[in-house]
Amino acid sequence: MRDMIQWGILGPGDIARVFADDLVHAPHARITAVGSRSQERADDFAAKYQIPYAYGSYKELIENPDVDIIYVATPHPMHKEHVQACLQAGKAVLCEKSFTMNAAELEELVVLARKNKVFLMEAMWTRYLPAIEKVREWLASGVIGDVHMIDVRFGNHAVWNPESRLFNPSLGGGALLDVGIYGVSFISMVMGQQPTTIKSLVKLGATGVDEVFTALFGYEGGQMAHLMAGLSLKSKHEVTILGSKGEITVPDFWQAKTVVLSVYGKQEETYVDKAAPRGYTYEANEAMRCLREGRLESAIMPLDESLAIMQTMDRLRADWGLKYPFEASVASHEKPSQ
Ligand SMILES: NC(=O)c1ccc[n+]([C@@H]2O[C@H](COP(=O)([O-])OP(=O)(O)OC[C@H]3O[C@@H](n4cnc5c(N)ncnc54)[C@H](OP(=O)(O)O)[C@@H]3O)[C@@H](O)[C@H]2O)c1
Structure with missing residues (x-):
């Protein structure tokens, strides 16, 4: 190469x-x-x-x-x-x-x-942003103790257009595959596993796709996650990770530049990514690093995890009865693969 x-x-x-x-x-x-x-x-x-x-x-x-x-x-x-x-x-x-x-x-x-x-x-x-790397570093250091819960919100008010890729089922419309996926992937990164239990509610819009949903994930170790995403409401795009000793907050997590660590009894710490390159440079750099090293996949976003995340999203859609026009059915994947 x-x-x-x-x-x-x-x-x-x-x-x-x-x-x-x-x-x-x-x-x-x-x-x-x-x-x-x-x-x-x-x-x-x-x-x-x-x-x-x-x-x-x-x-x-x-x-x-x-x-x-x-x-x-x-x-x-x-x-x-x-x-x-x-x-x-x-x-x-x-x-x-x-x-x-x-x-x-x-x-x-x-x-x-x-x-x-x-x-x-x-x-x-x-996944590849320096601010998110900092989150992984803080989690690995155990500074917030055992992670018990994550809360993720990603509401994006999109202009209603039934022909657009956001609302048109033939173009894969819906909140889950557009913005919800960021939350499912983030939760997967923190928990290192897929949920054993999923409870969710959805509002399907006029074109039949999920315009707003909320989901609760439960894990084998008793951890929990809450995810809300929508195309027809505006919310902060924020993540809070709650541990036994403190919490990590990621404002605007999908394009994060700042992350905040609050450990109880200690002064709050804020990390700010001041680097000039914009966000998409990092994923390109990771792909090129892998190519130069002769790797077939990235350890930061392994293919097995991408697949497990997709299974979790299939499970949500199966709960909602939401299948796309080109799908015969959507598998419910009762058992997580990781
Ligand atoms: N990472 C992010 O932050 C981010 C942000 C936005 C979107 N996305 C993802 O990127 C993908 C593209 O989104 P976009 O917003 O860039 O969409 P877009 O503006 O509609 O662009 C998609 C392009 O794909 C080509 N295309 C091929 N078959 C098509 C079809 N049947 N209908 C429409 N376009 C078709 C078109 O280019 P030609 O016809 O010229 O070939 C079109 O310009 C989606 O999967 C979306 O989820 C990611």
Whole structure:
């Protein structure tokens, strides 16, 4: 693997633009090619970011021999097909969240990546932020004692548009796969396991997708977590982790720059990430570090954990009776796999 890593962008939409803006801050990284369903959109994106190759198809992007890794940024119902095509061609992949629509789809991709020995990673960008690394460091040090509970809120008021990817079931709409996933993933990171018990309530909107939900998770050791997410209400995007000796608060946790440690009887400690690069640089750096070291997955966001998180989300949707138009059924995964 060369020192300079050459990226391909598949699906030049909103998040691909943010990712490309941030990739400028990653050392030894270059966007070499972009693939769109339209030559015009590929050309526009390529002109903006000075990308040498612009293709009017995803196939041509995947076939470019100079590209080391492809960032898949299409809506989540298309992730399986697009990631599969990359892996079959031996191309490493960083895939946007939600990784896939359900655990069965993701399992196929994980099996394929492992069979073909190709790098695959979920672009759960929150995981790779320095502020979240600080949370993991504090938790590992035992400074807040035993973790008993987590509370997560992520309400995002989205403009109602039944055709948009947020509300349209054919485009994978719903709060869980758009914003709830950040909470499910964060809770999984802290607890290091999936819940044995899930209780939840949901409000399904006019298009049939989950517009607001609240869930309680219970764990083998007696720990608990509460998660609330929604597309039709505005809330702080905040996490509180409660331990036997204190708590950690993460304001705006999905794009965290600040984390606060309160240990009872001690002065409050605040960590602020003052680094210049924007958030998406960190996930790109982690993917490139793995490639340079010849790793097939990231230890920060392992594939088995991505899969277990997807199973937990399947369990929530099974409770709500929410299946997408292209799903025959949604598995309930009664027993967590980790
Ligand atoms: N990490 C984050 O913070 C974050 C934030 C927002 C979104 N996301 C994730 O990123 C993914 C894309 O979201 P986005 O907001 O960037 O969406 P978007 O603006 O709609 O862009 C998606 C792109 O995918 C391509 N595409 C391929 N098939 C499509 C189809 N059937 N319908 C619509 N577009 C299709 C389109 O590009 P061409 O037609 O030009 O190929 C489109 O521009 C989603 O999975 C979302 O959850 C992540």
